[in-house]
Amino acid sequence: MAVVSVINQKGGVAKTTTSLNVASNWAAMGKRVLLIDLDPQSSATKAVFGDQEFEKTIFDVVMNQCLIEDTIVHSDRFDFDVVPAEILLSGIDLQLAAHFGRETILRRKLEPILRRYDAILFDCSPSLGLMTVNALMASQDIIIPICPEYFSLKGIELILQTLQNIRTGLGYKVGVRGVVITRFRDRRIAKKVIEDVQEVYGLKVYSNYIPDNIAVEEAHHDHSPVHKYAPKCAAAKAYTSLAKELW
């Protein structure tokens, strides 16, 4: 059983794309997978289900309005379960500010369903808020997707600082599984950034880089994982190999 957060405090690094495609490939490997969307923009939810509305979402779970079991929706195309998100999540920090044990709500809510799945993935919001802290407190480790550019290194610094703050302030140690390189183009700066991630931060970089490929974006429009939408494209093959490497 693995509980993993896909996180980067920098936006636009293909967090949702990575979450969806890794989860879908794990499902294709025969694993029972649950994806929990924690982004108020609901990108993962919309990529899987389009504009479908959900009566119960992760917001209701956190606000103690329903059980997490009641929010789970299965996607036949992606072949995994999803707990959808909604825009109300953006105001949840205010609602929970004075809540006793506010940083471990998700961890407690997840308890009854942990044994149903081989992997639970959190697709985190780029902002550092209570939901991100909750995801980290419920995760064993994290996966950091980055586009190989200068600002990604700053994003990694922020994440490592956040993990240290969780350790010191909340007493929980979250591991870093490794860094996934997304939107890769074979340029000198990309290689330099990857070297820095390994040498300066001592983090594992997965060997399957995800190439910059339009099929990934087209797959979102088709509400399909890229390995089903365009199985022969380089990005689809890279995600399939990455999912095996990550497992």
Next chain:
Amino acid sequence: MAKANPLFIDSTKMTGDSIGTQFELSGVGLYEDEEIFVLITNALGEVTQMPLKMNADCNYQTKAWLRHQKSFYYQYVIEKNGQRFLQSVAKQARAQYAILDKWEPVLAEPGALPAREAQPAISAPANIPDHVKSVASLMEKFGF
């Protein structure tokens, strides 16, 4: 002392609750006759000296019970044959679950830990009865 981000403060603890704080120090190399300690000074100026032991990650660590979010000073010292040999700079922190540091000895003259904060003088309230002002008067009053 760094400002505390409320996101990373345990909401299940009140300020002042007892909390086990793990001190973890990396980058230390000790010879056989050397020992490393952390000196912890609380707000009342009470100093506790705790030995640090090596953990599985080859860092040195110990656990001290402190008051959640209360300020304290701490300093790492290496002793050789019972004599202070090397030390770090004394730092101020708030008590939380872990204090993570890298060993950075200072070569300057040992800087003492911050002196105990001055406490206001304690005096008897003005309206206290005469017979409780001294032991002799109490004994006289109650016949001991």
